[in-house]
Each structure stands twice: as structure tokens, then as C-alpha cells.
Amino acid sequence: MNALKRPVRHRNGAMATSVLHIPLAGWWAVLKRTWTQVQADNVLLIGAGVAFYFLLALVPALTSLFSVASLLASPDAIRGLLDEVGAILPESTMSLFTDQFERIIVTSQPHSALTLKALLGVLLAFWAAGAGVRAMMTAATLAYREREERPLLRFQLTAFGLTFAALLIGVCAVIAFVAIPVAISVLPFSGMNETLLTIFRWPVIIAAVIVGLSLTYRFAPSRRQAKTKWVTTGAVAAALLWLVGSIVFTTYVERVANYEALHGTLSSIVVLLLWLWFSAVVTIMGAELNAEIEHQTRIDTTVGEDRPMGERGAYVADHVASGTGNARAIEKSASRE
Secondary structure (H helix, E strand, O other), X not given: OHHHHHHHXXXXXXXXXXXXXXXXXXXXXXXXXXXXXXXXXXXXHHHHHHHHHHXXXXXXXXXXXXXXXXXXXXXXXXXXXXXXXXXXXXXXXXXXXXXXXHHHHOOOOXXXXXXXXXXXXXXXXHHHOHHHHHHHHHHHHHHOOOOOOOOHHHHHHHHHHHHHHXXXXXXXXXXXXXXXXXXXXXXXXXXXXXXXXXXXXXXXXXXXXXXXXXXXXXXXXXXXXXXXXXXXXXXXXXXXXXXXXXXXXXXXXXXXXXXXXXXXXXXXXXXXXXXXXXXXXXHHHHHHHHHHHHHHOOOOOEOOOOOXXXXXXXXXXXXXXXXXXXXXXXXXXXHHO
């Protein structure tokens, strides 16, 4: 009898303890609901608002990142990192990044002055660059079907922590880009150094993006935190979509579209804003996907001890999506096992 009931119990992942236990039928339901919620939540419009705040936060964020990174790596190493990232971004957008970097590094000759600039830049970035983080926190809260209920101080401290984490991830990526060539140089494969650099550097970029997105999905929404395994899928999907989409967008801008003819001197800003909008939309879609994955199972997806539904402090964890099986039959089958 149990063998006959098992397919009913798990046919849509109603008792899935991880994303690996959700069957194909369950994933199809998750993807359909995700697309429905993306439309219902006006993700394209919300992404435009988040992109605007990202644009306001961009310069202080770059100032802080480049100032701190320059204390740990040579300017040439940072330029190498920018060259690698430039492969997936439009040239006009990368020129804004490189110009800001040269303005910080080249004009700051004394090391002590650079240190002071780094400290001041960090303090400035935690507030100015935090505008983009705060906007993303609001968007993530909406994606998880929650209302912002955190006290103002807790909200600001969370934004502060996520901003610091983003800065730290960026600095670690720079360090990795410096360390990888040194490590490869001691290997007995001198003729393959360039190939090995290419192979190892891109996983660093992808890993940094996935870690940043995972932290965002776990701490940004106003709800009880989800366990790491329930935010990783959306982070990986968003990171891969962002990478592929950025490459496609860059190809389109440089080979098909002619924004300079339409927008003139503002073309660089327009292209940057479009890319920021795309990045924001992809990030929010990752949150929507994670929310629907949690919504698919009756198992507690929040941190800490398991709690019954209705006491988990998160809407998608406290409710199960329709079509995942009869609740009484599921609970009866579970109690027998």
C-alpha cells in the first residue's frame, strides 16, 4: 500500500526535502507559477526602479571597490580583471568603469593618500551604494509575497551588511584574479598558461555572482530566512541567465543597435541603464523562482528547527501551491512512514 501511495505523495514534490526531490511535473508547475508571478508582480517595471537606484549607487560603489582593491593588487592586475569582464559588457559601459578606475588610481600617487581615499570611499559607499541594495531588498520582499515589517534600524543594518558583503565579494574576486596567474605560473605547463587562465578565471566570476545572489535571496526579503539549499537554485539560474544575457546584449549593442545615432552623447548612459535594468530583472526573477520552489513543498524550508505550516514566518513556506496533492492524504501517508 505504501508503495502505491508514494507516487501520489511525491508526484509534484509536495514532500520534497530539497530541489533534487521535485519531479519533472513539479518543476513544470514551478516554472509556470514563476512566469505568472513575474507578470503579476510587474517585475519589468520594478526592475526599472531598481536599475535607477543602481545607477545612482554605481559611482560610489566603484570608488569604494577600486580603492580597496588597489591596496591588495597592482593596477595592472585590476586592469586585467576589467579586460576579462569587458568580454561580456558593451564597450561604452566598460569605458565608464575603466575611466572611474583610472581616475582613482592614476590621480592618487601617494600610498597614504590612496589609503585615506579607500577609507572615505568605503564610508561613502555604504550609504550611497546602499541605495541600490535597499531597492533590491524591497523587490525581493515583493517577490516572496511579503510586506516590509522590519524595524527601520534592522532594515538599514541588513542593507549595510549586504553592501559590505558585495564589496567583500568584489575584493575577493580581484584577489583571486591576482592569485590564479601566480599559481599557474609554477605549474609545468608553460605553453598552456593562457588557456588555463581563461578556464579558471570565468568560474571565479560566476562563483562570485552566485554567492552574492544567494546572500541577497536569503537575507534581503522581510521574512524568516530560507535555508541555503532553497535559495541556491534561483542564484545559479539567475547567474547563468545574467552571463548569457549580458553576452547577447553586448553583441546586440555593438553589432546591431546604433544607440549613438539615436541618443548622441547620452548613448553610454542609456546602454548602461539598460544593462542595469536587465541585471535587476534577472535578479528579481531568481527570487521569484526560489519563492515558487519553496511554495511547492510542505516541508519547512526556513532556518532553525522544523515548524508546522502557519508558524514559519514566511508566506511561501507557510502555504503550499494548489495542485500538489491532497493535504490530508499527504499527511496521513507521511505519518505511516
